[in-house]
Amino acid sequence: MITEVRGRARILPDRVNTDYIISSSRKKESIDPSELKKWLLEGVNTDFAASVLPGDILVAGEAFGCGSAMEVAVTAVRAAGISAVVARSFARSYYRNAINNGLMPVECETSGMNENDDLVVRIDVCGVTVTNETAGTKVTARKIPSLVMKILEAGGLLPYLETHGRFVEDTR
Amino acid sequence: MTTGRTIAEKVLSAKSGANARIGDIVVCEPDLVLGTDGSTPMAIDLFERMGGRTVLNPERVLLARDHYAPAASDATRGFHARMEGFVSNHGVELLEVGDGISFLVALESGRVEPGDLVIGADSHTVTCGAVGAFATGVGSTDLAAAFLTGKVWLRVPETTRVILDGALREGVDAKDVALELVRNLGTDGASYAALEFVGPVSDTLSVECRTVLSNMCVESGAKAGLFPNSEWRSDEDARFAGEMYIDCSQLEPKVARPHEPENGVSVTELVGEPIDWFFLGTCTGGFAEDFRTALGILDAGGGIAPGVTVVVTPPTRRIRKTLEEDGTLTGLQRLGAIVTESGCGPCCGTSAPIPPPNSRVLSTASRNFKGRMGEPSADIYLASIRTCASAAISGRIVDPRTVA
Numbered sequence: 021m022i023t024e025v026r027g028r029a030r031i032l033p034d035r036v037n038t039d040y041i042i043s044s045s046r047k048k049e050s051i052d053p054s055e056l057k058k059w060l061l062e063g064v065n066t067d068f069a070a071s072v073l074p075g076d077i078l079v080a081g082e083a084f085g086c087g088s089a090m091e092v093a094v095t096a097v098r099a100a101g102i103s104a105v106v107a108r109s110f111a112r113s114y115y116r117n118a119i120n121n122g123l124m125p126v127e128c129e130t131s132g133m134n135e136n137d138d139l140v141v142r143i144d145v146c147g148v149t150v151t152n153e154t155a156g157t158k159v160t161a162r163k164i165p166s167l168v169m170k171i172l173e174a175g176g177l178l179p180y181l182e183t184h185g186r187f188v189e190d191t192r
Numbered sequence: 193m194t195t196g197r198t199i200a201e202k203v204l205s206a207k208s209g210a211n212a213r214i215g216d217i218v219v220c221e222p223d224l225v226l227g228t229d230g231s232t233p234m235a236i237d238l239f240e241r242m243g244g245r246t247v248l249n250p251e252r253v254l255l256a257r258d259h260y261a262p263a264a265s266d267a268t269r270g271f272h273a274r275m276e277g278f279v280s281n282h283g284v285e286l287l288e289v290g291d292g293i294s295f296l297v298a299l300e301s302g303r304v305e306p307g308d309l310v311i312g313a314d315s316h317t318v319t320c321g322a323v324g325a326f327a328t329g330v331g332s333t334d335l336a337a338a339f340l341t342g343k344v345w346l347r348v349p350e351t352t353r354v355i356l357d358g359a360l361r362e363g364v365d366a367k368d369v370a371l372e373l374v375r376n377l378g379t380d381g382a383s384y385a386a387l388e389f390v391g392p393v394s395d396t397l398s399v400e401c402r403t404v405l406s407n408m409c410v411e412s413g414a415k416a417g418l419f420p421n422s423e424w425r426s427d428e429d430a431r432f433a434g435e436m437y438i439d440c441s442q443l444e445p446k447v448a449r450p451h452e453p454e455n456g457v458s459v460t461e462l463v464g465e466p467i468d469w470f471f472l473g474t475c476t477g478g479f480a481e482d483f484r485t486a487l488g489i490l491d492a493g494g495g496i497a498p499g500v501t502v503v504v505t506p507p508t509r510r511i512r513k514t515l516e517e518d519g520t521l522t523g524l525q526r527l528g529a530i531v532t533e534s535g536c537g538p539c540c541g542t543s544a545p546i547p548p549p550n551s552r553v554l555s556t557a558s559r560n561f562k563g564r565m566g567e568p569s570a571d572i573y574l575a576s577i578r579t580c581a582s583a584a585i586s587g588r589i590v591d592p593r594t595v596a
């Protein structure tokens with residue numbers, strides 16, 4: 021199975037914590053992702069939510085999603101129509117919550133990527149690559165294991181289990 | 193090629209039935225599944241949307257009302273009501289308000305054994321690593337999936353060994369070691385990895401002290417913080433990602449400055465800093481012995497400084513009872529401390545009281561992020577209960593070794 025995600029790069033700094041993605045004070049008002057997306061990444065850039073377009077790809081530095089493990093920091097990103105985040109590294113809890121909510125976490129070197137570059141994330145049997153069509157470069161990303169890929173393809177753990185009722189890759 | 197296995201590989205192999213090696217994704221059957229009133233209401237919704245009708249292993253699930261203890265709004269009362277409805281349908285155990293913090297109740301009631309796999313929708317579930325269990329925090333979606341399938345998917349982590357060498361000096365506690373560990377590793381220095389504590393200090397620490405270290409591993413992004421025992425230990429030829437060395441003989445009492453747990457410095461650098469609000473409790477350093485130490489220091493020092501607030505929250509009902517029976521709580525109250533319902537208390541701003549605007553807080557908690565206790569203008573410092581109690585005598589940070 022080949023998966024390709026194309027989109028425009030939206031550059032973010034290192035160590036964007038979950039509070040910068042969605043502020044705690046917004047979480048107190050509602051945890052509905054379609055509401056929360058209006059304040060997406062306001063801790064980094066207050067104009068971000070207004071300029072984000074469905075299909076954009078977030079490009080971050082180190083430790084994306086560090087801090088509190090609240091899942092709304094993932095569901096709000098998904099609600100904005102973003103299906104992939106490329107980062108040099110992720111906080112463990114964000115990586116896990118991203119997979120479980122169908123947001124593809126792509127871990128690779130991001131230094132050659134600039135705002136608005138056209139990116140193509142491709143996952144196939146050989147692994148994961150990110151092509152920067154604007155710059156004409158290509159980097160290899162950390163492999164995505166097959167069970168994780170199945171969960172992502174389903175759109176997250178909820179739809180995966182809705183369909184299968186259990187972990188089908190479990191061979192026991 | 194090495195054939196030896198780490199504790200993480202051993203536990204995850206046993207719980208998945210697969211040969212779980214570092215980097216593999218395995219589907220495991222946890223021995224214990226924990227949820228809190230912060231994470232479970234969303235998990236119940238997700239469970240129902242997954243088509244869930246029955247909880248697969250209800251006897252392995254333990255849910256707690258610890259963060260909103262007591263519930264103080266319609267919304268939080270609603271969370272508790274949702275949990276009550278769920279447990280009555282599914283035969284799952286739900287702790288009462290005041291019973292205490294999920295994973296501490298699990299530990300003190302003997303529900304966690306060495307070699308167990310514990311998952312909890314609370315990042316500090318790692319605390320159960322103190323008894324040699326592989327314990328890790330998961331999200332609400334994972335909690336829902338565990339209700340439905342009795343299983344969880346996990347990546348087998350790398351393991352970094354933390355060697356605690358030397359011996360702790362008088363006045364230096366497990367909390368000081370934990371603050372040094374987090375300072376050393378930084379906020380994400382252990383991301384995805386399991387930490388394993390070895391060395392002479394690790395071997396002699398009490399279980400209570402071990403929980404403090406396991407607990408705070410997560411402040412460096414770790415997936416687990418494990419103390420080995422004679423049965424569950426890593427093979428000598430296992431593959432380790434790295435090693436970290438802490439000479440405990442050199443350690444001084446530490447204080448983490450606002451707003452990151454990694455901002456630990458020697459208490460001697462902060463002597464004289466005014467503090468007006470103290471919090472003694474939480475899942476990292478609020479055991480019965482700790483409160484006795486605090487009372488001893490305060491009594492010897494002549495009590496709590498005028499104008500200073502001291503809030504005491506026993507983390508579990510069992511600890512509270514012990515402290516009631518031996519007079520510690522009455523003693524603290526007599527000195528003017530506010531004793532709250534047991535649970536998380538004011539740790540994350542979900543239960544009263546909340547520090548006032550622009551206050552300077554010294555706390556035994558594990559986190560001091562901006563706004564963590566519900567008041568964004570408060571500056572939160574972290575330290576051992578010994579350092580906190582010593583400072584409450586004068587309302588200024590002091591080196592606890594200079595106090596009686």
Ligand code: SF4
Pocket residue numbers: 259293314316474475476535536537539540557558
């Ligand atoms: S005491 Fe604080 S850190 Fe511990 S579980 Fe409760 S809120 Fe979390």
